[in-house]
Amino acid sequence: MKNSIDIKARSPWTSLSNVKSIILSPNDKKIDGTVTIPGSKSLTNRALIMSALADGGSKITGILKSDDSYWCIDSLKNLGINMDILQDTAFINGNGGKWDSGSLYIGAAGTIARFLPGVLALSTKGEWKIEASSSMNKRPVSSLVNTLNELGCDIQCIDQEGYYPLSIKGKKIIGGNVSLSGKISSQFISGLLIAAPLAKKSITINIEDYIVQHSYVLLTLQLMEQFGASVEYDNDLTKIVVHPSQYTPQNIALEADASTACYFLALAALTNGKIRIDNLTYETEQPDIKMVDILEQMGCTVTKGATFIELEGTAQLKGGFEISMRALSDQTPTLAALAPFADDPITINDVEHIRYHESDRIRVMSESLTKLGIRVEEFKDGLKIYPGKPKSTLLHTYDDHRVAMSLALIGTRIEGIELDDPGCVSKTCPNYFELLENLGVNIQKESNL
Known part of the structure; x- marks a missing residue:
């Protein structure tokens, strides 16, 4: 190899x-x-995206300054988010998900590759091309893309079906019921969850098999609640309901x-x-x-x-x-x-x-x-x-x-x-x-x- x-x-x-x-x-x-x-890579990128989706100023302390978080911050700035980084603190002025159209590069950031498609596709309008690293281009995303498109989103794989790079058109989604596998990556589920509050009506997610890293989905749900999202779930996470809601600005410290x-x-x-x-x-x-x-x-x-x-x-x-x-x-x-x-x-x-x-x-x-x-x-x-x-x-x-x-x-x-x-x-x-x-x-x- x-x-x-x-x-x-x-x-x-x-x-x-x-x-x-x-x-x-x-x-x-x-x-x-x-x-x-x-700071936690997983919590950093979740918190940055939810802050950008909120309408107003958030302060996130304890962010991880790594390649993955850099490409997350870079992408959010290119989408029109005003953000300042001072040592390990991020000051984010969210705009409620009103993104600027354009091209984005996300490096090898797996979380961003799974979190960005949904929040862009469920926005009211806009068009984006998302490119990734050569290694990220080899990691399948078909499970997430197919589920989002089943809800009515418009996401296309540009070179090879089921893989990056992607072309996305913003399209306000009504809501609905979907099934999603969690056996390849819990990040597919988290990506759908983070975007779901943007729909006009509730989205119900049924997990069709099992979640390989159950706790990371719980982390996503708990942080969503902290940012004001309305969600329903039990500890088994076999069925999760996300209601239409607005993320609200927060001041939080990451562990x-x-x-x-x-x-x-x-x-x-x-x-x-x-x-x-x-x-x-x-x-x-x-x-x-x-x-x-x-x-x-x-x-x-x-x-x-x-x-x-x-x-x-x-x-x-x-x-x-x-x-x-x-x-x-x-x-x-x-x-x-x-x-x-x-x-x-x-x-x-x-x-x-x-x-x-x-x-x-x-x-x-x-x-x-x-x-x-x-x-x-x-x-x-x-x-x-x-x-x-x-x-x-x-x-x-x-x-x-x-x-x-x-x-x-x-x-x-x-x-x-x-x-x-x-x-x-x-x-x-x-x-x-x-x-x-x-x-x-x-x-x-x-x-x-």
Whole structure:
């Protein structure tokens, strides 16, 4: 599998733009530190779009400044939204969804690729062409596009049916009943939900199978309610009703990104160190926080404070279990990176949908671990990883931030792990390697120059 890099998709917020690769090495000193995690990517883009749909000024504190949020902000500005960014705070003057027509580029931002089509298509008028990165163009969106068109929207796939780029015409939609699958991505459901209040009458969404990441849909609904939307749902989320309503301006503070926090908790687990996350608690609704439970199962000690979460590692990680990672599938590469250091094999399943993310994450992690000399069995919906001692080698990151951040963890235990294109982490956490260095991880940068 080739390591494909789409430089155009990198934003001005990208770090390490001139770094070809990095080499990681363990530190003799025990890792023991406190980390402040950047804001949640998922909540940032949801809040930015809902603020733009509101009529008036909102203030969003704790936004994540990454590639994905940059392209969200850039798109909203190109749609006519006045917005100022001051450090980690966004001041948004929403216009009730009265968008300017034009062309938009969204990079590789999966959330924006799923959230923008609906809010544009359900607006009163306007025409747009939305282009994306080469990797985003390979990720299917037919489920969302077909459902929106079933409601009466006008969305066309320009080059290949079911994929970006898209052509959209704004068309006020009456409402109705639709069925939608959640087994490929919960973001399809969230994209329809965020747009639904713009319809003239209620939209009822029936989930025809299951939702791979149920909690992210709950996060969407809760934030919609906070912004004044009228919704009805139960905890099963098999049927959701969204009534016509106007988003209202809000002043809110976003919590830290639980997905990013997990890499640092995993760092403590892997090195028998101690890490405290000082701006996130176990009580968050973000599903990836449940990675803490897996790390406890592997022998780590966790302290769940009122304002923090702390994890202390163990001299020998425990394996010998099989686990469904469906609800927290973004952490599959993280667990896969830890598994070689456990005392027995670990089997991960129920994550077939991650084959359609920035990379085929099942295949990529299998190939990477095999290259490291680790025995791996790959399945349609997961993989089984056996204990072993990884060897020093160059690993590809496949322009996938989660692959890069997970494989970097191996370099905190094994001398001479080299990662190409480390700058891809800017999609989620531009200062990831800087934070690792601050905790004592040795990182050598190889320049492109």
